[in-house]
Amino acid sequence: MLMVSEEVREALAARRPVVALESTIIAHGLPRPRNLQVALELEDAVREEGAVPATIAVLDGRAHVGLGKEQVERVAKEDGIRKLGHRDLALAAATGASGATTVSATASLASLAGVRVLATGGLGGVHREWTVTQDESADLGLLARTRITVVCAGVKSILDVPATLQRLETLGVAVAGYRTDRFPGFYLSDSGQPVDWTLESPAQVAEVMRAQDALRGPQSALIVANPVPQEEQLDPGIHARVLADALRACEEEGVTGQAVTPFLLDHLVRHTDGASLSANLAAVRGNVRLAARIAAAWAEA
Structure with missing residues (x-):
């Protein structure tokens, strides 16, 4: 299969x-x-x-x-x-x-x-109002038991970012910022949350991967949080305003479950005149290139 x-x-x-x-x-x-x-x-x-x-x-x-x-x-x-x-x-x-x-x-x-290396845009995570909905992305649990390095631009900013970081810590998933001590927010270079570890090069990421194997710990992932460049991020003021409007619209229209994320992302695209999509693609492009460099450093072992 x-x-x-x-x-x-x-x-x-x-x-x-x-x-x-x-x-x-x-x-x-x-x-x-x-x-x-x-x-x-x-x-x-x-x-x-x-x-x-x-x-x-x-x-x-x-x-x-x-x-x-x-x-x-x-x-x-x-x-x-x-x-x-x-x-x-x-x-x-x-x-x-x-x-x-x-x-x-x-x-x-x-x-x-x-x-061993995967590139994506933004991870899924803990949804807002989790205490009511218990809605959490399956990404988190899977990464807690899969030895893979994921290069991403943090988690989607429509989610509860602090709760997601707490959940990753509880699950034992390692998180490091790439050349930053701030956790990126997908469309934004900085979600407002810190990270405990910073890695400065693909070779250093590969060293962490080798150490994961040598230490024979749980088969969990390594998340490399690579921020979208500031000049290509969505304007933070526009992001905050449009996201607040999107959350209100979601509640008013009774959107729940798996429909929430596509609803919010579509609202952001339409009400930022496509600027959120441009930031998304900038993040993905950067992540793909960084992932390839990390894979090359890993292959040199």
Whole structure:
């Protein structure tokens, strides 16, 4: 049920750098046809840094680690592509479904294939009003038991960032800022929360990865929080105002459960004239390139 592309398989066998890429951004995160353009652009960025891209998705019940161009086009263009977390993988496999993978499913399949580094935009986390809804992303629990390095721009700012950091600490997931002592807020360079550890180079990140293995601790992830450059972030004042409006609209319209995140993100895109989407893409591009450099440093071990 796990199909590893020839390119990825050969790279892993030769200990060349490989970067896992989630496919939800292709199927559900961007409008057509921009989604396909961005998907191919991100793969090209990984290659430019000397690594092999392994975009992950499930097609007709088979999990693919590394997609060909036609498969990427299918994820980008086909109607009915589901959004799959790691809990959905067995169901998708058994029923022959097709779906784009979230961070949790991508991390699970990447780890199974032997890929150690994953790049994404922003992690899921603890939702606002958690004490009432008990709504928490499956990303967190999966990362607590999967040895993978995730390069991200923090967690989505629509979430409860302090609670998410507390939850990651409770779960034993290591978090380090990349050249910053502040935890980024996805669209924003600084969420307002500190991080305890700062790493300054891809080589230093790779050293932490090697230390994780040598110490034989729990099989948990390493999160490398890489802030979007300040000149490319969403204006903090606009962000605060539009997010407050989005939260009010969400409550007034009775949006709950899995519908909350896409509702809020869509509101931000529409009411910032696309500036939030630009910040999102800037973050993803930076994360992909950093992940490729980390994978290269890891492969040198």
